[in-house]
Amino acid sequence: MTVVARRSTPSDDALAAAARSGDASAFAELYARYVDRVYMRVVHLVGPGPDSEDVLQQVFLALHRALPRFRGESLVSTFLYRITVNVAYDHLRRRARRSGAHDDAALDALIDDAPTPEDRVRRRDELRQIFELLEQIKPKKRIAFVLVAVEGLSLAEAAELVGARVEAVKQRVLHARRELVALMSSAEVDPGHRPGPRPGHRPGGRS
């Protein structure tokens, strides 16, 4: 019988404590343990492509800087996901609004279970559409919508990650839905029309 774990598996808290005291291998283990889940969340929040790798690296660099302040008040995973959301938010604020530039290859990389080519094309179009829609709402609403409506987090879980009250997150999600539905409706009426920013809306501005 082959045993996978050649050594006992340390807990996240043990790894964080070791990493805080400068143990590089402990930090590497945390990285290996969480990189895929963080990457998935990053792609959902900011979209696929080179940006997501940049953000991913920034998340773990930020974790490296923030670990000395971590005292176990929350799960290590929650701490890391909070950093992920913050870094993604900063990235979305700074980035100029992308005008539908997700290429087919970047979208195709997200599809791993399409049974037929037609299914693949349909899902690719759906992903392009949702990313284009998300690009047109403000970052805070975008993040709240992705965490709750896309990833299925509860309002309380999402609130913990974004550092806001539950009610505030609920309003962001509702407003995001309203805006996204309005954008979709206007696109249905005029498929060639891409609604511009609403009066008073500045990409990257406060939301």
Add this chain to the structure above:
Amino acid sequence: MTEQRLDELAATLGRTRPVLDDIARARIAAGIQAVHDRREPGRHRVRLVGWLVGGALAAAVALVAIGLRPRPAEPTAAVAPAPGVVRLPDGVPLLAARDATVTGELGQATVTLYGRGWATHQGHRLTVEAEAFVVDQPAGDAAVEIAARGATIQVLRATFAVASSSELRVTVIRGEISLRCPGAATTSVVTAGQAARCEPLPAAPAPLLPAPGTPGGLPGEPPPVPPAPATPGGPPPATGSGEPLPAAPARRAAATAPLSPAAAASPARPELPAPRPVDEAVDAASQTAAPTASLRAIAPGAAEPGAPTPPPADPAARYAEAERLMASDADAARRALRALVADAPGATEAAPALLDLARLAAAGGDHPAALAALDELDRHPGAAALAMPAAYLRCLVTPGDAGRRACFAAFRARYPGSPHDADALAWLAAAAARAGDCAAAQALIGEFLERYPDAPAAPAIQAWKARCDAAAAPR
């Protein structure tokens, strides 16, 4: 209807499980490790080797080697600046051979070159040509201006890293910098924790000296550098090789300076043998180490006509070439990957190459060879970044049902929520049901259907559920 459509779009996005490319996984890990090591410089051994070549005239180029070797216990390829760095006067270049790390003080900045490249300065203006480099200007009242691949970076009391392949990426670690991309009219401010890109890079600048392989140029050397000014008695430029550069290697390196692009994700990697729990015939076939129907056949390529062309020297280019071969010639791809690991064991690409060797073996049904490659990867310094995909592959090629069950269970415990979790859980559920342990199977089936109701294996798992329900029904 629009609300419903929005929910459908959101669900499509929610079902995606993006997987990070192995090269990016290892590269990001190495970058983070480099930042970690910069904060712990005393933990690394330093080996200083001096070598001076020069002539009476100022046009001769002198070389001094500074070598750094990572601690073998470090999980990723560790690179760190040497504590005792060389201070270089104006015009004297800092040189780095491939796979080497070199640090020098150029003016008011400390520059660390990773891999092949050079750097030189005149006063507060630096010029850098390297695959990756870090600039640290901890103090001083005058800004330093760096020219790199056509971009201009101004820094004052900051630390930043630059990686250049198909595009130039700048990551600020401390302070802030101003970045102007090639051809851009405006300057961007990039602060600590942020990264910026200039895309795409212009063609590499023409060398100031003849290219390697041409008369006047030595094959196998780092990219051409500007001639040193007349500074008799001045310190020689520093290079990162631990030994004198070869005068005439058996094969000529690819001509000139263009730095090889980082290996991109290749769709040509052989598919992993996915566990198909319902198809017992397929599953039985996987246990006998025969290739399953789910494996994409890798057609052996035709014999190469004529004399073989020498492989490119740069590990990134060699890895890219091996990836291209995976689509058409598995044997050639294996040879290329093996040679890369043997020639450049410390390169970032070496660990992903070992993982690809394991994948190729698994796709060909050679499970013992796959396990051997995974064992070799386990011992590699860059293994930690690829631990998850390696662990999953190990489970797929572990012999025996019992061994595989233990392996998948341990994999799920160690990497909860991984991109392979659905397949691993499906395999465990089906294996339990197949073994007649419906109590255990039902628990796993319930978890699968709750977490992954739309996964490809869902219908098969439903079928196992029905079978266990029927077995449990009172007669």
